[in-house]
Amino acid sequence: MSDSDGKKTLGLRGGPRSGQVKQSFSHGRTKNVVVETKRKRVVVPKPGAGKSGGGAGGASAGDPSKRPAGISDAEMERRLKALQAAKAREAEDAAKRAEDERKREEERQRRREEAEAKEREQREIEEAARRKAAEEEERRRREASAAEKPAASATPEAAKAAPKPAAAPRKPERERERTDDRPSRGKGKGDSRRSGKLTVNQALAGGEGGRQRSLAAMKRKQERMRQKAMGGAENREKVVRDVQVPEQIVVSELANRMAERVADVVKALMQNGMMVTQNQTIDADTAELIVEEFGHRVQRVSDADVEDVIATVYDKPEDMQARPPVITIMGHVDHGKTSLLDAIRNAKVVAGEAGGITQHIGAYQVKTDSGTTLTFLDTPGHAAFTSMRARGAQVTDIVVLVVAADDAVMPQTIEAINHAKAAEVPMIVAINKVDKPAANSDKVRTDLLQHEVIVEKLSGEVQDVEVSAVTGQGLDELLESIALQAELVELTANPNRVAEGAVIEAQLDVGRGPVATVLVQKGTLKRGDIFVVGEQWGKVRALINDKGERVEEAGPSVPVEVLGLNGTPEAGDVLNVVETEAQAREIAEYREQKAKEKRAAAGAATTLEQLMAKAKEDENVQELPILVKADVQGSAEAIVQAMEKIGNEEVRVRVLHAGVGAITETDVGLAEASGAPIMGFNVRANAPARNAANQKGVEIRYYSVIYDLVDDVKAAASGLLSAEIRETYIGYAEIKEVFKVSGVGKVAGCLVTEGIARRSAGVRLLRDDVVIHEGTLKTLKRFKDEVAEVQSGQECGMAFENYEDIRQGDVIEIFERQEVERSLD
Numbered sequence: 001m002s003d004s005d006g007k008k009t010l011g012l013r014g015g016p017r018s019g020q021v022k023q024s025f026s027h028g029r030t031k032n033v034v035v036e037t038k039r040k041r042v043v044v045p046k047p048g049a050g051k052s053g054g055g056a057g058g059a060s061a062g063d064p065s066k067r068p069a070g071i072s073d074a075e076m077e078r079r080l081k082a083l084q085a086a087k088a089r090e091a092e093d094a095a096k097r098a099e100d101e102r103k104r105e106e107e108r109q110r111r112r113e114e115a116e117a118k119e120r121e122q123r124e125i126e127e128a129a130r131r132k133a134a135e136e137e138e139r140r141r142r143e144a145s146a147a148e149k150p151a152a153s154a155t156p157e158a159a160k161a162a163p164k165p166a167a168a169p170r171k172p173e174r175e176r177e178r179t180d181d182r183p184s185r186g187k188g189k190g191d192s193r194r195s196g197k198l199t200v201n202q203a204l205a206g207g208e209g210g211r212q213r214s215l216a217a218m219k220r221k222q223e224r225m226r227q228k229a230m231g232g233a234e235n236r237e238k239v240v241r242d243v244q245v246p247e248q249i250v251v252s253e254l255a256n257r258m259a260e261r262v263a264d265v266v267k268a269l270m271q272n273g274m275m276v277t278q279n280q281t282i283d284a285d286t287a288e289l290i291v292e293e294f295g296h297r298v299q300r301v302s303d304a305d306v307e308d309v310i311a312t313v314y315d316k317p318e319d320m321q322a323r324p325p326v327i328t329i330m331g332h333v334d335h336g337k338t339s340l341l342d343a344i345r346n347a348k349v350v351a352g353e354a355g356g357i358t359q360h361i362g363a364y365q366v367k368t369d370s371g372t373t374l375t376f377l378d379t380p381g382h383a384a385f386t387s388m389r390a391r392g393a394q395v396t397d398i399v400v401l402v403v404a405a406d407d408a409v410m411p412q413t414i415e416a417i418n419h420a421k422a423a424e425v426p427m428i429v430a431i432n433k434v435d436k437p438a439a440n441s442d443k444v445r446t447d448l449l450q451h452e453v454i455v456e457k458l459s460g461e462v463q464d465v466e467v468s469a470v471t472g473q474g475l476d477e478l479l480e481s482i483a484l485q486a487e488l489v490e491l492t493a494n495p496n497r498v499a500e501g502a503v504i505e506a507q508l509d510v511g512r513g514p515v516a517t518v519l520v521q522k523g524t525l526k527r528g529d530i531f532v533v534g535e536q537w538g539k540v541r542a543l544i545n546d547k548g549e550r551v552e553e554a555g556p557s558v559p560v561e562v563l564g565l566n567g568t569p570e571a572g573d574v575l576n577v578v579e580t581e582a583q584a585r586e587i588a589e590y591r592e593q594k595a596k597e598k599r600a601a602a603g604a605a606t607t608l609e610q611l612m613a614k615a616k617e618d619e620n621v622q623e624l625p626i627l628v629k630a631d632v633q634g635s636a637e638a639i640v641q642a643m644e645k646i647g648n649e650e651v652r653v654r655v656l657h658a659g660v661g662a663i664t665e666t667d668v669g670l671a672e673a674s675g676a677p678i679m680g681f682n683v684r685a686n687a688p689a690r691n692a693a694n695q696k697g698v699e700i701r702y703y704s705v706i707y708d709l710v711d712d713v714k715a716a717a718s719g720l721l722s723a724e725i726r727e728t729y730i731g732y733a734e735i736k737e738v739f740k741v742s743g744v745g746k747v748a749g750c751l752v753t754e755g756i757a758r759r760s761a762g763v764r765l766l767r768d769d770v771v772i773h774e775g776t777l778k779t780l781k782r783f784k785d786e787v788a789e790v791q792s793g794q795e796c797g798m799a800f801e802n803y804e805d806i807r808q809g810d811v812i813e814i815f816e817r818q819e820v821e822r823s824l825d
Contacts, residue, residue: 244299245287252278254287258296268293310532310576310587315494315522323493323556324365324373325486326395326519330416331402336432338362339469340402341378344479363504363517363559364546369476372483375519375557377504395502395519398485399427400478401453405439405466409447417451426485429455429464430478435471493556498577499525503533504559506568507632508661514538514565518554518575525560525577526553530584534573535592537584538565568660571634622651622720625676626713627667628658629683635706636660639681642710651720653713663700668692677701677716679709724820731755731792731814738806739797744779746804747797750812757790757814763800766811776801 243257255265255278262278268290269276276282288298329337345366362378377396399420403413420427429448431441445455445464454460463481467474505517516533518525525531529540541564543551554560562575566588578584626643630636636658643653656674657667663678663685669692671678677699678685685693685700693700703709737749750757759780765773780787781797790796798812
């Protein structure tokens with residue numbers, strides 16, 4: 001800034017009344033001080049001008065005549081100190097920067113020296129290696145020339161034509177020169193590519209160490225040197241591979257299967273117009289095109305091919321051996337199937353069954369007095385176990401149909417006959433309870449005729465035996481009939497092959513984990529075998545027979561409990577032995593994925609109309625959610641099937657979750673979230689689950705007989721049904737006259753012509769036999785008194801609630817509504 005004379009001024013803050021102090025300089029000397037305020041501009045002499053120190057720095061803070069006007073002593077002293085501190089800090093910063101620069105320069109010099117020393121050392125090592133190689137080459141040349149010299153000196157002509165020895169050493173010198181020149185061809189990098197591993201010093205030296213050679217590059221170099229030493233590189237023939245191409249494959253995986261570089265495969269895809277990376281997926285057609293372009297053979301496979309590892313063994317006739325027959329006991333509830341089997345195997349199995357009925361499939365082996373081994377399957381007879389009985393018929397060789405002599409043919413007996421016919425297996429009819437006074441065996445034979453079962457006593461082909469599980473009558477004859485039937489069927493199997501069997505039952509044991517009862521059908525199942533069963537897989541950890549003993553192997557027609565599964569399989573799944581755990585895991589994962597897709601497809605709506613119809617149906621249907629936990633898989637499945645049959649178009653039962661094992665906190669949490677009770681069948685809740693259920697108010701019910709569970713759920717579902725409204729007509733009245741009453745409105749003078757008129761009942765107004773109004777009565781009077789009812793033949797006054805369009809001659813219909821509770825059939 002300049003003043004009016006064109007002289008340079010210096011602005012200072014802190015003047016009087018927030019004015020501005022300007023100090024004017026002329027030829028290096030201070031002339032005066034200009035003070036500008038809001039009101040006026042004052043020019044005052046600058047104190048201390050021309051004295052030592054010059055300027056503001058040499059002014060005395062204590063002399064008022066030598067400092068600018070309006071600045072106190074303290075302010076002047078503070079400014080001087082601030083100026084001195086700023087100069088000191090600037091000097092310190094300059095010194096610090098100089099020191100840092102010196103240290104960085106020393107560090108760079110040290111790194112350069114270390115790198116140079118490392119390079120010198122590496123060059124000395126390589127020079128020594130080259131000298132050693134040259135000396136070795138020279139030694140081999142001398143030995144070769146010494147071996148050729150006797151042969152050349154055999155004739156005088158050859159001796160004359162022999163080269164002079166003095167000229168021989170010149171070739172190694174040229175070769176040494178060529179060898180010395182070879183390292184300098186590395187695109188300007190010199191020996192940096194051969195300097196060994198990267199060190200910290202090289203990395204910190206600004207990349208002077210260079211990029212190191214990979215192990216693959218060193219191997220390729222050694223291979224080239226070896227081929228050159230053997231007479232030059234040979235063109236290797238391309239290996240053509242069989243590449244398996246699934247429906248979807250990742251680019252990198254395709255390159256690995258072809259043994260080609262991923263970059264080459266990506267380049268080929270880009271040339272075909274597909275901009276993909278190595279982690280993206282391509283379809284089978286594109287992969288096939290790429291494989292053929294690289295000269296390999298294509299093998300198209302699908303996801304289902306993972307099951308091809310399950311070997312399909314064709315048994316030779318000479319390898320087949322006789323096996324015990326598998327006999328399934330079938331029949332109606334309480335016809336004595338299990339008791340009959342108890343009598344055969346001298347056991348008391350029925351004593352441990354809840355309610356005296358069999359809840360599970362039992363598998364036992366019995367040895368007769370004649371030495372014949374028989375395998376029995378005892379299936380439950382209740383209607384809820386239809387699927388379990390169906391599995392029993394699928395794995396059986398002979399069906400023994402048990403019919404009570406005092407009860408005749410029942411619904412589950414007919415069902416068992418149908419299962420046996422569907423399985424195409426021979427049948428033997430055991431007429432049980434012949435010791436009872438009401439027994440009538442001929443009636444049983446006659447009833448069987450209605451279902452196309454003709455026994456031998458009625459000139460048929462089906463054997464029938466009268467037995468008694470209590471007295472033991474006819475048991476030996478029954479076993480002889482079974483043995484005779486087994487001989488006619490000629491049952492054989494090959495025990496010297498991989499095992500194949502069927503899961504009869506599965507459960508989750510607390511101490512042993514998932515346990516499956518397997519009936520071996522082919523081969524021999526051994527401890528340590530890796531197998532896949534349904535959506536589960538495992539390794540046989542232990543085999544336990546029907547007597548509770550551990551065995552090392554199980555042959556055809558032998559039922560055993562298998563331990564070592566990773567999960568609980570479904571009853572009826574097929575067990576197959578595979579070679580490796582990877583194969584078993586892959587097959588199980590594939591089956592699980594297919595089952596999940598199948599369940600999703602079954603419950604999904606494919607069109608908008610179906611989606612809207614399903615939403616409307618779900619809106620009109622009330623659901624009773626429940627959780628089911630059972631002791632074995634077969635029981636859980638049977639309960640779920642029974643629950644699906646409960647309900648109608650208004651209400652249904654929805655099983656949120658069905659599993660095996662004890663009731664856990666997870667089950668309680670799911671039940672609380674969905675407001676569902678938990679049904680435990682032959683299982684109990686653990687302590688944490690009980691505490692959680694008490695805190696959250698979740699109801700847990702325990703059952704040991706399936707009848708009780710089905711009845712309770714049916715009763716609970718019936719409670720969701722809306723009550724049925726029934727109307728009962730109790731009387732009719734005819735309007736004789738219409739009166740207008742102040743404060744009340746129109747009142748009908750009526751005559752009760754039929755029945756009775758009640759104040760609390762509903763009414764309908766009929767005009768020419770057409771209903772024009774339905775509602776309730778506002779008042780019912782007999783003369784001037786309000787009454788509750790009026791008998792037939794009497795006159796009364798009626799007024800309708802919120803309706804006054806009544807006329808003479810109209811008929812009033814009086815009725816009562818009654819709610820009737822409904823129940824599911």
